[in-house]
Amino acid sequence: MRVVCKLLVLAEFLAVSTISLALSSPNDAYPTGCGDEVGACVGSSDDLRPLRREVYEYGQIFDITHQFNPNTPVGDSDEGIGQFLTLLSSMKNGSDYNFSELRLGVHAGTHVDAPGHMFADYYDAGFDVDSLDLRVLNGPALVVDVPRDKNLTADVMQSLHIPKGVKRVLFRTLNTDRRLMFKKAFDTSYVGFMKDGAQWLVDNTDIKLVGIDYLSVAAFDDLLPAHHVFLKSREIILVEGLKLDDIEAGIYTVHLILSSSKEALEIASNKKKCCKGDMF
Numbered sequence: 477m478r479v480v481c482k483l484l485v486l487a488e489f490l491a492v493s494t495i496s497l498a499l500s501s502p503n504d505a506y507p508t509g510c511g512d513e514v515g516a517c518v519g520s521s522d523d524l525r526p527l528r529r530e531v532y533e534y535g536q537i538f539d540i541t542h543q544f545n546p547n548t549p550v551g552d553s554d555e556g557i558g559q560f561l562t563l564l565s566s567m568k569n570g571s572d573y574n575f576s577e578l579r580l581g582v583h584a585g586t587h588v589d590a591p592g593h594m595f596a597d598y599y600d601a602g603f604d605v606d607s608l609d610l611r612v613l614n615g616p617a618l619v620v621d622v623p624r625d626k627n628l629t630a631d632v633m634q635s636l637h638i639p640k641g642v643k644r645v646l647f648r649t650l651n652t653d654r655r656l657m658f659k660k661a662f663d664t665s666y667v668g669f670m671k672d673g674a675q676w677l678v679d680n681t682d683i684k685l686v687g688i689d690y691l692s693v694a695a696f697d698d699l700l701p702a703h704h705v706f707l708k709s710r711e712i713i714l715v716e717g718l719k720l721d722d723i724e725a726g727i728y729t730v731h732l733i734l735s736s737s738k739e740a741l742e743i744a745s746n747k748k749k750c751c752k753g754d755m756f
């Protein structure tokens with residue numbers, strides 16, 4: 477099976493320029509989408525109904541990002557991201573074009589953490605997403621299943637037997653089973669890295685890309701310490717809020733498309749046919 481993961485990530489503390497909209501309301505910005513019901517698009521024929529796919533090429537390409545909608549969870553809030561798109565110019569109101577404005581915290585949905593997210597001196601020095609290594613953001617990756625009832629401690633990390641040489645790992649956890657990214661209220665009981673698990677990863681693996689399936693790679697009880705361990709070297713990139721529901725554990729190629737104020741990037745390549753350590 478050849479599998480390619482496409483990943484759209486939003487830039488930490490930079491403006492976001494790419495987004496998709498899942499739900500609609502009378503005040504939603506264009507495009508409104510048509511929902512899942514056939515005929516839900518008033519005034520539209522079926523051939524004008526957009527096809528919103530997350531799996532392509534019969535399971536060879538997966539979009540592992542979450543669509544944004546007003547109920548998309550965000551840290552420290554029970555209310556989700558709320559109304560985040562506004563239609564400033566509408567063709568229905570006589571404009572020659574539709575033009576929307578996006579207002580969104582950048583730590584929402586599927587996103588990366590930049591080093592400046594957790595270190596004031598890194599922030600002041602400009603270590604934003606444009607400082608991230610594109611070679612880390614694209615390439616072979618492992619998707620691993622984490623024991624379902626545990627945070628990512630040193631013991632759990634050791635039990636996963638991730639080979640040396642592997643540079644990118646997406647951790648699928650109980651968060652996926654609980655569908656936490658589909659629940660509006662931020663849930664502090666999510667699974668994540670404890671400080672000792674993060675330290676074990678830094679000390680014993682070659683992993684430079686850490687992905688997880690909720691809004692923080694760090695468990696709530698070790699929120700700052702685990703982040704500090706990961707981000708201190710500025711070599712490890714954290715990807716949070718992944719959609720791994722239908723992704724089996726195994727070897728993939730991951731592609732991160734960063735949307736920031738300065739750049740957007742997409743690189744395509746195929747799954748490697750074998751699993752030598754130096755390929756990661």
Ligand SMILES: [Zn+2]
Nearest residue numbers: 589692693716
């Ligand atoms: Zn984080």
